[in-house]
Amino acid sequence: MCGIVAYLGQKQAYPILIKGLKRLEYRGYDSAGVALVDSEMAVYKCKGKVSDLEAHANGKNINGTIGIGHTRWATHGEPNDANAHPHYSESKKLVIIHNGIIENYASLKKEMIKRGHTFLSDTDTEVLVHLIEDIQEKEKVDLFEALRMALNEVIGAYAIVVMSKDDPNKLIAAKKGSPMVIGIGKDDFYIASDATPIVEYTKNVVYLEDEEIALLDRNEELKIFNIKNQSKTPYIQELELQLEAIEKGGYEHFMLKEIYEQPKSILDSMRGRINAAQGIVSLGGISDYETKMINAKRFIIVACGTSWHAGLVAEYLIEEYARIPVEVEYASEFRYRNPILNEDDVVIAISQSGETADTLAAIELAKSKGATIIGICNVVGSSIARATHAGSYTHAGPEIGVASTKAFTAQVTVLTLLALSLGKKKGTIPHSKFAQILSELESVPSKIETLLKKDNQIEYISEIFKNATNFLYLGRGCSFPVALEGALKLKEISYIHAEGYPAAEMKHGPIALIDAEMPVVVIATKGPSYEKVVSNIQEVKARKGKIIAIVTEGDVTVKEMADYSIEIPETDESLVPLISVIPLQLLSYYIAVMRGCNVDQPRNLAKSVTVE
Numbered sequence: 001m002c003g004i005v006a007y008l009g010q011k012q013a014y015p016i017l018i019k020g021l022k023r024l025e026y027r028g029y030d031s032a033g034v035a036l037v038d039s040e041m042a043v044y045k046c047k048g049k050v051s052d053l054e055a056h057a058n059g060k061n062i063n064g065t066i067g068i069g070h071t072r073w074a075t076h077g078e079p080n081d082a083n084a085h086p087h088y089s090e091s092k093k094l095v096i097i098h099n100g101i102i103e104n105y106a107s108l109k110k111e112m113i114k115r116g117h118t119f120l121s122d123t124d125t126e127v128l129v130h131l132i133e134d135i136q137e138k139e140k141v142d143l144f145e146a147l148r149m150a151l152n153e154v155i156g157a158y159a160i161v162v163m164s165k166d167d168p169n170k171l172i173a174a175k176k177g178s179p180m181v182i183g184i185g186k187d188d189f190y191i192a193s194d195a196t197p198i199v200e201y202t203k204n205v206v207y208l209e210d211e212e213i214a215l216l217d218r219n220e221e222l223k224i225f226n227i228k229n230q231s232k233t234p235y236i237q238e239l240e241l242q243l244e245a246i247e248k249g250g251y252e253h254f255m256l257k258e259i260y261e262q263p264k265s266i267l268d269s270m271r272g273r274i275n276a277a278q279g280i281v282s283l284g285g286i287s288d289y290e291t292k293m294i295n296a297k298r299f300i301i302v303a304c305g306t307s308w309h310a311g312l313v314a315e316y317l318i319e320e321y322a323r324i325p326v327e328v329e330y331a332s333e334f335r336y337r338n339p340i341l342n343e344d345d346v347v348i349a350i351s352q353s354g355e356t357a358d359t360l361a362a363i364e365l366a367k368s369k370g371a372t373i374i375g376i377c378n379v380v381g382s383s384i385a386r387a388t389h390a391g392s393y394t395h396a397g398p399e400i401g402v403a404s405t406k407a408f409t410a411q412v413t414v415l416t417l418l419a420l421s422l423g424k425k426k427g428t429i430p431h432s433k434f435a436q437i438l439s440e441l442e443s444v445p446s447k448i449e450t451l452l453k454k455d456n457q458i459e460y461i462s463e464i465f466k467n468a469t470n471f472l473y474l475g476r477g478c479s480f481p482v483a484l485e486g487a488l489k490l491k492e493i494s495y496i497h498a499e500g501y502p503a504a505e506m507k508h509g510p511i512a513l514i515d516a517e518m519p520v521v522v523i524a525t526k527g528p529s530y531e532k533v534v535s536n537i538q539e540v541k542a543r544k545g546k547i548i549a550i551v552t553e554g555d556v557t558v559k560e561m562a563d564y565s566i567e568i569p570e571t572d573e574s575l576v577p578l579i580s581v582i583p584l585q586l587l588s589y590y591i592a593v594m595r596g597c598n599v600d601q602p603r604n605l606a607k608s609v610t611v612e
């Protein structure tokens with residue numbers, strides 16, 4: 001979603017803003033803009049990419065050691081030049097950039113129109129900067145105070161930065177519900193939606209808390225206040241993020257790099273948490289809540305998208321090994337249906353970004369009803385990580401491609417560890433099974449390494465099906481969520497319509513779609529439902545559908561029936577999702593590349609969905 005960058009210091013701001021906006025491109029956006037103060041204030045903004053903005057600003061005055069920049073993901077008003085940020089106040093003395101939604105913007109706007117304000121865009125953001133200036137003039141207060149008073153009037157979520165033409169030594173930033181981090185350099189300040197635009201300049205950062213306002217002055221130290229005007233001491237942390245982690249490192253796309261990183265990211269998710277030889281699994285972050293979890297009446301998993309699919313895999317594993325009932329809910333549905341919850345319930349929130357608005361709201365709701373909340377997040381210090389009672393980080397490293405890949409396998413790894421550790425403590429998993437899965441889990445990274453060597457085979461299959469208009473993905477048991485995930489990946493980046501189904505459900509409807517043009521991807525690995533899946537494949541074949549089968553190494557039956565097959569290394573049935581998802585990620589990647597799609601920034605999508 002929207003990306004924010006700002007700079008105040010001794011260097012030229014424009015190149016820092018542009019580079020920062022490029023680092024934030026992964027979040028998804030449809031227009032971009034910057035504002036700079038030199039002798040005058042200049043605003044350059046346009047629909048399209050940051051490269052379009054550069055072309056637009058080319059030859060114009062881009063000087064100034066203070067500036068703000070923004071990438072906009074449209075919510076209020078279509079993506080066009082006028083709706084792009086920054087937005088001016090009525091007098092054009094102030095500019096604002098904003099991530100989030102001002103829910104009561106319509107009534108505020110109406111009021112201000114009555115008082116003679118004119119608006120140049122359809123955005124909620126422009127209303128906020130008009131309101132700030134309106135208060136400043138009416139109440140005869142300084143900009144900081146006017147902004148503070150304005151924020152007390154707005155309902156909604158925001159991360160904002162405001163700059164004034166009359167005071168080019170100051171930036172004011174504030175946040176509620178949308179993330180914001182401030183970098184403190186030797187003699188300068190950086191502001192951004194996340195640390196990626198900051199890491200190459202400084203490792204000292206302050207994560208702004210909700211309802212905090214930061215005052216950045218060229219000649220002073222960082223000051224933070226809350227919305228009630230109480231002063232707070234900035235908590236300066238050291239960034240762990242490495243620059244290499246957010247660069248492509250020789251790969252054509254971040255998504256491909258992240259697919260290839262999975263042997264390492266899965267290992268990182270397990271690091272220090274398992275010891276197969278000694279039969280130990282421990283998730284330090286949640287150890288204080290383990291008894292609560294073992295005694296829970298049920299688990300409710302809340303998540304969105306790919307993280308929801310990881311939750312579905314966890315449902316199979318936790319019920320099987322820990323014998324605790326699990327419900328998996330879309331966070332967006334859960335939060336609005338007055339769910340029945342009590343103190344014996346444990347809610348597990350899964351999120352790569354840790355910023356997903358629906359998941360965050362589901363957590364707040366569950367908390368208000370007394371449930372214990374456990375978070376499984378990738379981004380350290382994210383809003384969800386901070387909102388939960390306890391949790392485990394997935395340690396997949398920064399995921400830049402909008403289509404989630406390594407975050408999914410890291411989530412499934414951590415959730416597998418959770419199921420095993422609870423099962424062991426509860427005594428619901430036989431010792432031999434526990435030991436077998438644990439040692440299998442340790443070998444998953446090397447099995448994925450082997451599988452990745454076959455990616456030319458997947459590229460070959462992709463070439464054959466790149467022009468298909470529909471795809472069906474089928475799986476049973478914990479391969480069903482993998483089918484959903486495979487379909488989601490294809491939709492997201494290649495724009496081909498795809499559906500995932502439990503294989504047996506096919507005959508209850510989707511079978512009507514099958515003809516000689518329909519590719520059907522079936523996860524048909526060895527396991528208890530193998531024979532059943534074989535029957536489902538027969539049903540597709542009888543209707544001339546084209547089968548692309550994911551099979552276990554050495555398989556004969558399905559390979560003979562399938563039009564194309566991809567062998568994956570054998571593993572325990574409950575760990576198959578970690579391996580079988582890899583060829584599906586690669587299939588969607590290659591098809592999207594062959595169709596000329598923007599793999600890392602698919603149209604309309606955002607990496608962290610910070611609006612509901």
Ligand code: AGP
Binds near residue numbers: 304306351404608609
């Ligand atoms: C995955 O490829 C998607 N881009 C999307 O479905 C994502 O998983 C979803 O928005 C949830 O995000 P989160 O894990 O950051 O909460």
